[in-house]
Amino acid sequence: xxxNNIPDDAASSDSSDPEQIPLMQRIxxxxxxxxxxxxAVPAVFYIIWGIIEITQIPIAD
Amino acid sequence: MSSLIDYRTCPTTGLKVxxxxxxxxxxxxxxxxxxxxxxxxxxxxxxxxxWPAVHFLPADMFxxxxxxxxxxxxxxxxxxxxxxxxYFASAIxxxxxxxxxxxxxxxFGLMLVGALITNVAVLQGKSSVMFTSYVPMMAEPxxxxxxxxxxxxxxxxxxxxxxxxxxAKREKTYExxxxxxxxxxxxxxxxxxxxxxxxxxxxxxxxxxxxGLVSHIDPLVYKTIWWAMGHSSxxxxxxxxxxxxxxxxxxxxxxxPLSEKISRMxxxxxxxxxxxxxxxxxxxxxxxxxxWKIFNTSYAMYLAVLGSMxxxxxxxxxxxxxxxxxxxxxxxxxxxxxxxxxxPAFAGMFMSLVFFGFLGGISGVVMGTEQxxxxxxxTLYVPGHFHATVVAGTTLAFMAITYILxxxxxxxxxxxxxxxxxxxxxxxxxxxxxxxFMMGAGTLGVSRRHWDMTFADAILPFDYPSAAFLMMGxxxxxxxxxxxxxxMYVVIVVGSVFFGKKLTDDEKPSYxxxxxxxxxxxHYGSSESLKIPGTAFLVGIFFTxxxxxxxxNWKYLSEIWPLS
Amino acid sequence: xxxxxxxxxxxxxxxIARIELIWIIIAFTWGLIMFFxxxxxxGAGAQNLSNEAYQIKPQxxxxxxxxxxxxxxxxxxxxxxxxxxxxxxxxxxxxxxxxWWPILEFEKDQSYRLHLSSMDWQHGFSLQPVNINVQVHPGxxxxxxxxxxxxxxxxxxxxxxxxxxxxxxxxxxxxxE
Ligand code: HEM
Ligand SMILES: [Cu+2]
Ligand SMILES: [Cu+2]
Numbered sequence: 087x088x089x090n091n092i093p094d095d096a097a098s099s100d101s102s103d104p105e106q107i108p109l110m111q112r113i114x115x116x117x118x119x120x121x122x123x124x125x126a127v128p129a130v131f132y133i134i135w136g137i138i139e140i141t142q143i144p145i146a147d
Numbered sequence: 148m149s150s151l152i153d154y155r156t157c158p159t160t161g162l163k164v165x166x167x168x169x170x171x172x173x174x175x176x177x178x179x180x181x182x183x184x185x186x187x188x189x190x191x192x193x194x195x196x197x198w199p200a201v202h203f204l205p206a207d208m209f210x211x212x213x214x215x216x217x218x219x220x221x222x223x224x225x226x227x228x229x230x231x232x233x234y235f236a237s238a239i240x241x242x243x244x245x246x247x248x249x250x251x252x253x254x255f256g257l258m259l260v261g262a263l264i265t266n267v268a269v270l271q272g273k274s275s276v277m278f279t280s281y282v283p284m285m286a287e288p289x290x291x292x293x294x295x296x297x298x299x300x301x302x303x304x305x306x307x308x309x310x311x312x313x314x315a316k317r318e319k320t321y322e323x324x325x326x327x328x329x330x331x332x333x334x335x336x337x338x339x340x341x342x343x344x345x346x347x348x349x350x351x352x353x354x355x356x357x358x359g360l361v362s363h364i365d366p367l368v369y370k371t372i373w374w375a376m377g378h379s380s381x382x383x384x385x386x387x388x389x390x391x392x393x394x395x396x397x398x399x400x401x402x403x404p405l406s407e408k409i410s411r412m413x414x415x416x417x418x419x420x421x422x423x424x425x426x427x428x429x430x431x432x433x434x435x436x437x438x439w440k441i442f443n444t445s446y447a448m449y450l451a452v453l454g455s456m457x458x459x460x461x462x463x464x465x466x467x468x469x470x471x472x473x474x475x476x477x478x479x480x481x482x483x484x485x486x487x488x489x490x491p492a493f494a495g496m497f498m499s500l501v502f503f504g505f506l507g508g509i510s511g512v513v514m515g516t517e518q519x520x521x522x523x524x525x526t527l528y529v530p531g532h533f534h535a536t537v538v539a540g541t542t543l544a545f546m547a548i549t550y551i552l553x554x555x556x557x558x559x560x561x562x563x564x565x566x567x568x569x570x571x572x573x574x575x576x577x578x579x580x581x582x583x584f585m586m587g588a589g590t591l592g593v594s595r596r597h598w599d600m601t602f603a604d605a606i607l608p609f610d611y612p613s614a615a616f617l618m619m620g621x622x623x624x625x626x627x628x629x630x631x632x633x634x635m636y637v638v639i640v641v642g643s644v645f646f647g648k649k650l651t652d653d654e655k656p657s658y659x660x661x662x663x664x665x666x667x668x669x670h671y672g673s674s675e676s677l678k679i680p681g682t683a684f685l686v687g688i689f690f691t692x693x694x695x696x697x698x699x700n701w702k703y704l705s706e707i708w709p710l711s
Numbered sequence: 712x713x714x715x716x717x718x719x720x721x722x723x724x725x726x727i728a729r730i731e732l733i734w735i736i737i738a739f740t741w742g743l744i745m746f747f748x749x750x751x752x753x754g755a756g757a758q759n760l761s762n763e764a765y766q767i768k769p770q771x772x773x774x775x776x777x778x779x780x781x782x783x784x785x786x787x788x789x790x791x792x793x794x795x796x797x798x799x800x801x802x803x804x805x806x807x808x809x810x811w812w813p814i815l816e817f818e819k820d821q822s823y824r825l826h827l828s829s830m831d832w833q834h835g836f837s838l839q840p841v842n843i844n845v846q847v848h849p850g851x852x853x854x855x856x857x858x859x860x861x862x863x864x865x866x867x868x869x870x871x872x873x874x875x876x877x878x879x880x881x882x883x884x885x886x887x888e
Contacts, residue, residue: 110723117309283832366849433851434853437759457734522843606879693741
């Protein structure tokens with residue numbers, strides 16, 4: 087256990103207090119933040135980008 | 148407030164069980180199994196028709212049965228069962244009451260009514276449009292109404308799940324972070340919200356179009372958004388069955404994930420990227436750019452595949468550690484040889500893991516490669532692939548966990564234990580067979596969703612190679628085996644649920660035994676020296692197969708006509 | 712266990728086992744290889760879709776096809792015109808319930824700009840036994856430049872479900888020396 091050590095990795099740098107929960111763990115413990123991310127990523131990259139591609143298909147002359 | 152809730156304490160696990168949640172789990176599981184039975188029967192009819200020597204149904208009935216099969220198994224069976232899992236992973240595992248059981252019942256009712264409406268619409272014969280209902284082919288309005296109601300009901304179920312997470316946290320029914328299995332269920336629920344919302348976005352206008360209120364739905368836009376539902380719903384399945392793998396490993400072996408952090412990050416990869424793979428279905432469509440195709444089809448540089456490969460080591464690795472800590476340390480594989488192969492929960496789970504990885508996972512990534520899709524799109528390779536994922540993977544995993552849920556939740560002793568012992572093998576091998584032979588026929592070019600591979604009624608003749616006919620004959624034989632395995636499952640579960648020996652509230656069922664938490668796994672301090680040689684070997688075989696098969700298909704691709 | 716909350720309150724700082732780390736690195740690298748393989752093939756491979764496409768009205772597409780048939784028809788077969796267009800030209804193949812119209816005749820090792828579009832529902836262009844499969848939509852004209860590299864008689868199967876006659880929808884492409 088490295089709880090008593092000096093924080094040595096990036097994840098722990100945000101928590102000088104050893105009792106504080108690391109940022110990444112807090113993110114993983116937050117279901118609603120994950121929900122927002124899980125909807126936003128595919129909505130932007132798959133749906134919105136995809137629809138833009140379709141609307142940009144040129145009209146044949 | 149919580150004092151008004153009716154709880155019992157589970158004699159096996161010591162968990163507090165909210166009876167309202169328990170009833171909902173039962174109702175959803177029973178509905179799921181009923182639709183699996185119906186849908187499976189349609190599947191058998193379809194497979195018998197595709198068996199050239201049998202060619203069972205006439206063309207119109209074949210297309211009807213295929214539509215019903217896709218809907219009843221892919222949508223109805225799977226999502227009902229997932230609702231049961233969501234309530235189990237939230238209320239039961241978190242020791243909490245379920246948020247808004249009334250809402251959960253409303254959701255259940257909508258799903259049931261929706262499923263019935265769509266089934267009736269299909270059986271009436273004017274909605275044989277396949278479950279994908281690509282526009283401009285039009286179904287009768289009730290077809291869409293039913294699916295929309297079903298989706299809204301499932302969405303309510305997801306809200307109940309999220310509500311229960313909030314409630315459990317507020318009422319401090321657990322300490323620290325949610326269990327890994329619940330986290331997997333959360334992943335499934337998040338993907339489900341995206342899935343069901345996409346479904347509503349596209350099916351509501353389509354319904355209006357079939358009512359004549361909207362004049363035109365663009366087929367490409369339809370397909371893009373429809374697959375945001377259609378494919379993402381497969382990703383709900385993946386998340387859910389991975390959670391089930393962890394749950395069964397925990398319940399049968401007391402296994403603990405190798406690393407909470409890594410397993411949760413793997414689920415995070417699912418949350419962020421898995422849904423992008425909806426683009427698998429649009430790789431040979433006109434007008435989408437290769438940038439869009441490559442980014443999305445690769446789940447953003449295969450980060451979601453990375454997640455699956457992590458679970459693929461983590462689950463068997465956890466089992467290996469638990470087994471070794473019990474002294475099964477001889478050689479590489481004593482832990483696996485002496486695993487409880489007669490326990491259908493374990494056997495089903497392990498086959499699900501192997502078939503999902505080796506058959507479903509590899510074929511999915513290969514087929515989802517932008518250019519390779521050209522030699523597979525809409526051939527039987529596609530159903531071959533997804534019977535490995537969603538049947539040998541998800542369905543088999545769900546069947547496996549049912550054997551644990553029947554005594555724990557339905558409070559009945561499992562009946563016909565001998566039959567249950569064989570069930571996962573019969574079903575699993577049958578399904579692996581249909582997957583392999585459909586993929587084989589697909590490699591030879593045979594079209595999916597096709598009534599007559601001899602083209603007897605076509606004006607211009609064409610013949611598939613005779614090997615393709617052999618494949619479809621073998622497919623038929625293994626389909627019968629899979630159907631028998633499915634029937635065994637339904638008989639055992641329905642029999643036990645209605646006629647099994649009743650267990651009183653504090654009576655421990657003779658099965659499953661829940662083992663004590665494995666000591667060696669509980670301190671991570673030793674993880675530097677973690678020894679899982681057997682798992683490492685299996686993973687090595689998997690990786691080799693993956694790389695070889697991947698490049699073999701590039702070779703096949705390079706042999707077709709040059710295209711640009 | 713996986714069914715209970717993690718036993719350590721702060722599980723994020725637990726070290727990762729070496730073997731897991733190695734596997735993650737291998738799997739991640741493999742993902743990158745597969746990702747760049749697709750991009751590489753766009754440059755080095757001979758089988759890619761150009762993704763050239765246009766929005767087009769079915770009757771306009773049908774007119775292009777008819778003009779081509781009128782100009783280059785060489786014979787008739789089972790009621791289908793057989794068309795031998797010049798190499799390099801724009802070639803139109805109509806998908807409709809339930810036929811591929813007309814029959815095309817290509818010359819080996821010559822390129823053609825093959826246009827595909829549907830008059831009604833979606834269809835699937837499945838060239839057999841070569842096994843090239845692309846989706847055909849109504850309202851969109853997809854252009855694929857093909858260069859047949861062997862002579863023979865090829866079937867065009869419809870592999871997107873298109874109603875009760877789906878299994879009768881077979882077309883033909885000849886490739887001559
Ligand atoms: C007894 C077990 C089963 C058998 C014998 C079976 C067999 C088949 C066959 C032969 C096809 C037709 C392929 C084609 O002509 O295109 C098919 C399609 C399909 N099956 Fe199954 N299947 C079984 C169980 C399942 C289960 C449990 C699921 C889902 C969880 C499932 C999902 C599907 C889907 C989504 C399709 C595609 C329908 C379409 O193309 O519209 N099957 N199945
Ligand atoms: Cu067609
Ligand atoms: Cu068709």
